[in-house]
Amino acid sequence: MTVAPAYVEDASGFRGYAERVLTPGTEAELLDILREASGGAIPVTIAGAGTGVTGGRVAQGGWVISVEKFNRLEIHQGRAIAGAAVPLAELHAAAARTGQFYAPDPTETAASVGGTIATNASGSRSFRYGDTRRHILRLRTALMDGRVIDAARGDAIDFDVPAIRLPQTTKHTAGYRLAPAMDWIDLITGSEGTLGVVLEAELQLLPAPKELLAGVVFFDGDDRAIDAVDQWRGTEPRMLEYFDGPSLALLRTKFPEVPPAAQAAVLFEVELPDPGDEVVEAWHERLVESQALVEASWFATTANDRDRFRRFRHSLPELVNDRVRRNGYLKMGSDYAVPIARNREMLAAYREVLERYFPGRHVVFGHIGDAHLHANILPASDADFALAKDVMITLAREARSLGGVVSAEHGLGKRKAHLLDLQYEHWEIEAMRAVKRRLDPQWLLGRGTLFSAPPPSYNTEQTYKWNYDHPPALPQPLEVPPWPGAWDFCGIPCRSPIGIPAGPLLNSGWILYYARLGFDVLTYKTVRSRERASFDLPNLVPVDGRALSDSWAISFGMPSKDPAVWREDVARAREGLCEGQVLCVSVVASPESDWSLQQIADDFARCARWAADSGAQVIEANLSCPNVCTKEAGLYLSPEASGRVARTIRDAVPELPLAVKIGLLPGPREAEALVEAVTPYATAISTVNCISGRVPGYFGGETRGIGGASIGPRCLEELQMLAPIAVGRVRVIAVGGVSSAGDIRVRLDAGAHHVQIATAAMLDPHLLSRK
Numbered sequence: 001m002t003v004a005p006a007y008v009e010d011a012s013g014f015r016g017y018a019e020r021v022l023t024p025g026t027e028a029e030l031l032d033i034l035r036e037a038s039g040g041a042i043p044v045t046i047a048g049a050g051t052g053v054t055g056g057r058v059a060q061g062g063w064v065i066s067v068e069k070f071n072r073l074e075i076h077q078g079r080a081i082a083g084a085a086v087p088l089a090e091l092h093a094a095a096a097r098t099g100q101f102y103a104p105d106p107t108e109t110a111a112s113v114g115g116t117i118a119t120n121a122s123g124s125r126s127f128r129y130g131d132t133r134r135h136i137l138r139l140r141t142a143l144m145d146g147r148v149i150d151a152a153r154g155d156a157i158d159f160d161v162p163a164i165r166l167p168q169t170t171k172h173t174a175g176y177r178l179a180p181a182m183d184w185i186d187l188i189t190g191s192e193g194t195l196g197v198v199l200e201a202e203l204q205l206l207p208a209p210k211e212l213l214a215g216v217v218f219f220d221g222d223d224r225a226i227d228a229v230d231q232w233r234g235t236e237p238r239m240l241e242y243f244d245g246p247s248l249a250l251l252r253t254k255f256p257e258v259p260p261a262a263q264a265a266v267l268f269e270v271e272l273p274d275p276g277d278e279v280v281e282a283w284h285e286r287l288v289e290s291q292a293l294v295e296a297s298w299f300a301t302t303a304n305d306r307d308r309f310r311r312f313r314h315s316l317p318e319l320v321n322d323r324v325r326r327n328g329y330l331k332m333g334s335d336y337a338v339p340i341a342r343n344r345e346m347l348a349a350y351r352e353v354l355e356r357y358f359p360g361r362h363v364v365f366g367h368i369g370d371a372h373l374h375a376n377i378l379p380a381s382d383a384d385f386a387l388a389k390d391v392m393i394t395l396a397r398e399a400r401s402l403g404g405v406v407s408a409e410h411g412l413g414k415r416k417a418h419l420l421d422l423q424y425e426h427w428e429i430e431a432m433r434a435v436k437r438r439l440d441p442q443w444l445l446g447r448g449t450l451f452s453a454p455p456p457s458y459n460t461e462q463t464y465k466w467n468y469d470h471p472p473a474l475p476q477p478l479e480v481p482p483w484p485g486a487w488d489f490c491g492i493p494c495r496s497p498i499g500i501p502a503g504p505l506l507n508s509g510w511i512l513y514y515a516r517l518g519f520d521v522l523t524y525k526t527v528r529s530r531e532r533a534s535f536d537l538p539n540l541v542p543v544d545g546r547a548l549s550d551s552w553a554i555s556f557g558m559p560s561k562d563p564a565v566w567r568e569d570v571a572r573a574r575e576g577l578c579e580g581q582v583l584c585v586s587v588v589a590s591p592e593s594d595w596s597l598q599q600i601a602d603d604f605a606r607c608a609r610w611a612a613d614s615g616a617q618v619i620e621a622n623l624s625c626p627n628v629c630t631k632e633a634g635l636y637l638s639p640e641a642s643g644r645v646a647r648t649i650r651d652a653v654p655e656l657p658l659a660v661k662i663g664l665l666p667g668p669r670e671a672e673a674l675v676e677a678v679t680p681y682a683t684a685i686s687t688v689n690c691i692s693g694r695v696p697g698y699f700g701g702e703t704r705g706i707g708g709a710s711i712g713p714r715c716l717e718e719l720q721m722l723a724p725i726a727v728g729r730v731r732v733i734a735v736g737g738v739s740s741a742g743d744i745r746v747r748l749d750a751g752a753h754h755v756q757i758a759t760a761a762m763l764d765p766h767l768l769s770r771k
Contacts, residue, residue: 007064011051011108011321012331014415016058018045025069027142027199034197035146037063041473043447044144046193048115049087051108053331054413056118056192056449067114070199075100079137080203084114091203100205103129105239106409107314114198119411120173120190124267124313127369128238129206131171131409133189138202141188141195144440149196151184161435164428169337170370171408174423175450176432187435192411194446195439211272213283214300216309218262218293222351225264226344228290229368232268233340235286240369241267241313247363250319255312259296266368267313269306316365320376329379330415332388334395337372338404349398350375357391358384372408396422414448430542430763437461442470457513457765458504460541464534464559471509472765480518480768487520489754490618490657490683490731495520495580497748498768501689501735501756502526502586502620502661503554503707507566508573514761515581518768521754522577524570526586526622528560529607535559541698543706551708552759553695558588558622563607567614574615584618585611586661589645600635601645605652612653619656620686621645624663636662636674643677650681657683659733664688664718671722675729684731687722688715689758691736708759712737716746723751739767 008016019042024030037044043062050057070083075094080102082091088102089109095102105123106116115121117139122131129135141149161178173190188196219225222244229240243251245263252258258265272279287294300306324331338346347364350373354362358377361384366374375395379385396406396419406412406419420429433451436443441459457472483496499521505511511522535557543551560566574583589603608619623636623645635641642660649658660682665671678685690705691714698704715736726732734752738744739760747755761767 003064006050007047007066008059009050010053010055010058012053012055012415013321013325014055014058014330016045016055016060018059018062018064021047021064021066023066023068027148030065030067030197030199031142031146031148033063033065034142034144037444038144038146038442041442041444043444045446046114046118046197048084048118049108049110049112051111052115052119052410052413053333053415054407054410055415056411056413056446057115058414060414060448062444062447065197067112067197067199070114072200075205078205080205081200082113082203083200084112084117084198086113087111088113088116095205096208098205099208101208102203102205103135104132107317109314113201113203117189117198117201118191118193119409122171122367122370122409124239124241124269124367126171126367126409127240128236131173133186135204136185136189136201137204139185139188139198140200141184142197142199144196144442144445148199149184149188153185154183155185156181156183157187159438162431164424164431167337167405167423168339168403169372169405169408170340171337171367171372172405173409173411174405174407175412175420175429176435178428178431178435190411192413192446192449194436194449194451196445209271209273212269212300212306213272213280214269214306214309215267215283215287216298216312217266217268217287217290218259218297219264219266219291220261220293222264222347224291225266226347226368228286228292229266231290232266232286233369235270237268237270237369239267239269240367242365242368242373243267243316244364246360247316247365250323250363251312251316254315254319259293261293262296267309269309316363317374317376320363320378323378327378327380329385331376332379332385332392333374333376334392334399335372335374335407335410335416336396336399336404337367337370337408338399338402340371342402342404343368343371345402346371346399346404347373349395353391353395353398357387367408370408371404393422412450417448417450420450427542434461442473457510458540458762460538463537464506464539464556468506468561471507472513474509474513475516477516487754489521489582489584490659492582492617492657493580494582497752497754498744499523499582499584499754499756500761501686501758502622503556503689503758504762507561508569508576511573511583512576514765515577517765519757519761520580521582521584521756522573523584523586523620523756524566524573524611524616526558526560526588527563527566527570527607527611528558528588528590529563529603530560530590531562531565532558532560532590538698541695543693543695543708543710551706551710553693553698554690554705554707555699560590563610567610570611570614570616574617582617583615584620584659585614585616586620586622587611588622597641597644598648600641601648604645605648608649608658609652612656616656618659618683619649619653620659620661621649621682622661624661624688634663636660636665637670639673639677642674643681646678646681659684659686661686662688664691664714665722668721668725671725675722675726679729682730684733684753685722685726686733686756687718687735689735689756691715707736709737709739712739712743716750719747719750719752727751
């Protein structure tokens with residue numbers, strides 16, 4: 001079906017696409033749509049009023065659900081009940097008719113209540129009243145599985161989350177604001193439509209002030225304007241808004257009455273408890289002391305005057321958007337805030353960087369009371385646009401270095417999702433991802449918003465069986481930068497020297513998922529001659545501490561489906577691979593307590609033969625597993641046992657290459673003995689992908705395999721020891737702690753025939769697209 005552009009575009013000009021648009025008229029209809037999407041693994045994007053500027057509401061495929069019919073509005077004393085689609089302008093007007101007001105005041109009054117909750121919007125009155133989060137009394141939210149959360153302020157979430165580091169700013173809307181014992185309202189607010197669908201909210205209304213004093217005060221230079229702001233903060237204004245010289249120049253195209261001498265301006269608004277000339281006189285003295293252009297400044301004497309000032313303030317972003325669109329480019333603007341004490345430093349950085357790269361083609365304006373200014377670049381060419389992206393990153397780093405935040409009110413959406421990595425450490429982002437996985441296990445809601453990388457493929461909150469039965473949906477084949485050179489895996493031609501070891505590839509669904517993401521050697525998770533269940537949860541536990549950052553404790557116990565199941569599935573996997581991709585099947589024995597070494601070797605060989613008959617192109621004999629404390633787990637430490645197993649498999653499957661999987665070797669002498677024992681029968685040795693270790697508080701103190709970045713140095717040491725011994729005799733496959741293109745190159749340079757990635761590929765399946 002044809003999708004109207006209004007549903008797949010936002011105010012920045014960012015455009016997307018969708019298969020269909022749905023506009024439910026009732027909560028029940030919306031819940032049915034969510035259940036249907038969940039059942040079909042269809043991504044869903046929620047569309048509000050379209051006034052956002054970061055692409056959060058812009059779908060990149062799947063379905064769009066518009067909540068435009070959720071427009072109930074009731075005004076009561078001290079509170080309003082508003083549906084997600086109610087425009088702010090309508091809410092403000094309805095509240096005003098009862099002598100009340102709703103404090104959040106974003107620039108776009110056409111914005112919807114649901115959209116402002118999704119982004120935790122704030123606006124010009126935030127200096128006194130704070131952001132949207134502070135004014136929500138109750139929130140009704142639909143989850144992807146069709147459940148509804150109806151939460152009042154203080155209703156705590158029913159799962160644990162850690163405390164992430166928060167910037168020392170007055171405003172913040174970059175990622176989930178996680179804290180132990182947080183409530184549902186704080187979790188959903190600012191989550192940008194990635195955790196649930198806002199249906200309706202009960203919002204706090206405040207008594208309207210008796211009188212307001214407002215003015216647009218002009219200055220002949222920036223420094224005097226900033227001095228004035230610092231002095232006026234202590235007078236408790238409800239807004240302090242700033243305009244630099246280029247902003248005023250752009251505004252003169254619509255407001256020619258802006259004084260020619262003005263090089264900066266501050267819009268202020270103060271609530272007056274009672275009418276009185278003494279308050280006005282005090283402000284007049286402040287203006288004179290600040291050396292403002294008092295006679296040329298504008299002051300409000302009526303409500304119409306105040307509305308004119310608001311139009312003046314709100315016209316600037318509209319003029320910026322119009323200029324950028326006429327130039328044919330997307331808006332490039334910042335939403336950074338810093339601690340108030342660092343405001344001058346951030347403004348100085350804006351001036352220096354923007355004047356250097358974009359003289360006469362930028363404006364800086366915004367909520368200076370909160371040290372939250374918007375820098376907007378007006379690109380006029382492809383070169384400008386490319387440079388503007390780099391400049392915005394530079395300024396984001398500056399804000400972050402000053403203790404600030406990379407998004408104070410707009411959210412990150414899709415256009416700025418890359419800034420999440422700049423704001424937080426990996427463990428903090430992973431904590432956010434864990435919340436996302438809990439509430440949206442298939443990662444369907446708002447896909448691409450907030451998290452620039454796709455979700456980790458394996459759901460750690462679910463059992464091994466659940467993950468086996470729910471492989472990721474097959475993506476379109478990913479364009480991966482080519483790896484220069486001609487490559488093979490154990491003599492079989494392949495497109496690259498990069499693959500995945502047995503751990504993450506539970507079945508054919510998982511193999512084909514990673515095959516489409518550019519991994520060319522896929523190792524089917526270790527199979528047995530009889531079925532074995534996985535260990536109970538937890539199976540994957542992130543390991544705390546910097547020494548083991550980006551690392552996981554792995555506890556599966558080498559489970560396996562019945563041979564009849566896995567043999568059929570191996571055939572499906574082989575059929576789905578493309579030319580230049582290789583299927584390896586990992587096998588292990590399932591010994592009884594009284595089995596001899598030969599009986600164990602025969603069981604290995606039995607599985608290997610079945611795997612070969614099912615379509616395997618390479619056999620891997622798994623002689624090492626830190627998670628299994630039985631005979632088959634440490635055979636590699638015995639040269640005799642390793643040689644016997646390799647020889648027996650070679651006799652049973654003479655036509656296929658054989659790799660033997662090992663663990664850590666004590667030293668060069670043991671490495672030489674192992675190579676000597678397996679060389680007559682094996683084509684390759686696959687090195688460590690886990691190192692045994694204990695995780696405090698888990699697994700009853702027993703050891704488990706630790707995988708991930710932290711084991712990289714130790715695994716590289718083993719490769720550097722083993723490769724010279726193996727050269728000319730047997731190939732070496734490097735595994736363990738590989739997480740980047742640099743890691744791959746280091747291992748190839750160290751003598752690896754091939755490199756395999758496990759934990760990093762689970763955490764970031766699209767890893768190769770960024771190599």
